Amino acid sequence: MTTLSTDTPSDTSLSPAQLREKKDRRRAITLLTPGLLWMALFMVLPMIMVVYVSFWTQTTFTVESTLTTASWERFLSSSTYLGAIWTTLRIWAIVLIATIVVGYPVALFIGLFVRNKTLQTALLVACVIPFWTSFLIRVIAWRPMLGTEGAINAILMQLGIINEPLTFLLFSEFSVLVGMTQIYVVFMVGPITFMLGRIDPSVIEAARDLGASFGTIFRRIILPLSLPGVMVGAIFVSVMVLGEFATAASLSGRKVNLLGNIIVSQVGSLKWAFAAVAGVVLTIIITAVIALALRLVDLRKEM
Template identity: 70%
Template sequence: MTIQTPAKEKTHTFRLLAPGVVWMILFLVAPIMMIVYVSFWTQTTFSINSTLTLDSWKNFFGSEAYVGALWTTVRLWLIVLALTFLIGYPAALYVGLLVKSKTVSTVLLVLCVIPFWTSFLIRVLAWRPMLGKEGAINILLQKAGIIDSPIEVLLFSELSVIIGMTQIYVVFMVGPIAFMLGRIDRNIIEAARDLGAGFGRIFWKIILPLSLPGVVVGAIFVSVMVLGEFATSGALSGRKVNLLGNIIVTQVGSLKWAMASVVGVILTILLGIVVAGFLRIVDLKREL
């Protein structure tokens, strides 16, 4: 056995890192720099040139529609995040902690993933026959005599976008939380019971804090996906709800690269802030 000198170890580390670093520079760092660069290009109706200007940025912040889209994005993100947490946590609690048999809990988790066997778009579009004016929900409610005329707000509204996104992304909340809950030593919960704590106390003082890393990972998953969303809002809002993602799509569609880049940069910054914020809550490196 030879003893490696620190210098030799260093070159080793560097060689091991090199492929990853090259990959990230080529396909992550360079494109992002490019987007930032293009956002300062000069855009005319039919062409774009690399003369630097702040026009697109001014245009974005000067337009009520664009700034409105930013706030809509933030609002929908917060609502969907809250809903996925409120719906996902109890489900995860059941799957990860209350179900005693490991087999049953695995089966339940697989069931959660079954919707992913169809494509994303199908899952989104499947909400149309559910929520529509003559959709399943309205028909059932009318047949049951609960309502006289169909609820129109169900489809092509912000509500339908929220329902669709929550259903699609809730599983990304359930998974990490269930995983963290499954790792809690059952003895710890029994110890808390033995010390006289009732279920509520045990939940707030033991279970929730110990599952927090799962909540944070789930929240990051959901946030990243919801903030970049355009398909669900496109398909279920009837173009009434415009998110930053939708704006990028339309701008790219009409070859307005500079504006699309501006929105892209704003979205990237927003995501950066959100992810960094979540990572401040728990030290994931230590917890996982």
């Protein structure tokens, strides 16, 4: 009888549902394994190592594994290094705002006003064209642009707007900000365009039909709906700007010292423990910034 077999399920054979579940779990593990291995070997382990090394004893040319807080004390009591943290945070904040100010209107145009999907994609690709050359060329190309005898000064002098070349344009914090904004703005444009493109056009028409002006629609509908895109873009830009050193190195004339530049110079002079301290500090800052960003917008809900 069938009742007999259903009343006494044997322990050894699994039901089809259980088998399916087991299979799904095995597949999930298979898919995750390469990524997890990679992360463990090349991220988690080195991170632990960096924290560990930051407590090693540093002498002029060698580093020993005797634990000490000397490097930390030196870092946290030096105005140069605390100043570098401040500079890093300041440049990060300004670049972040600049990328939003420059990037949002571009994204608004591509994502909302261009309704042809092909053209949208073409315009987004156009934004990435600068990335077809190397990072260094993109940065160094600013020198003939911003220098005292560069293009901008030459044009302004020609037009008679200025009599002497503007010197703040290059080898200053200004040039670092310009360079970074240009390089990272595309990481802001992409996610915002994506979110704007997902807004149903009839939602905007509905708002107009209810009597709202474009300004109101932007403030009440478009901006809130695109905010997750701004947040994702902000995370991209933050992570990259906070760890930056190359733009500052080539455009600031050594006037701007970011945490990244400190790490580079300390590693260059074999001050491993000290570089590790800066690295840990930088990691803490980046983690805090991302945590803050995720706090502001619940991405899980919005995506």
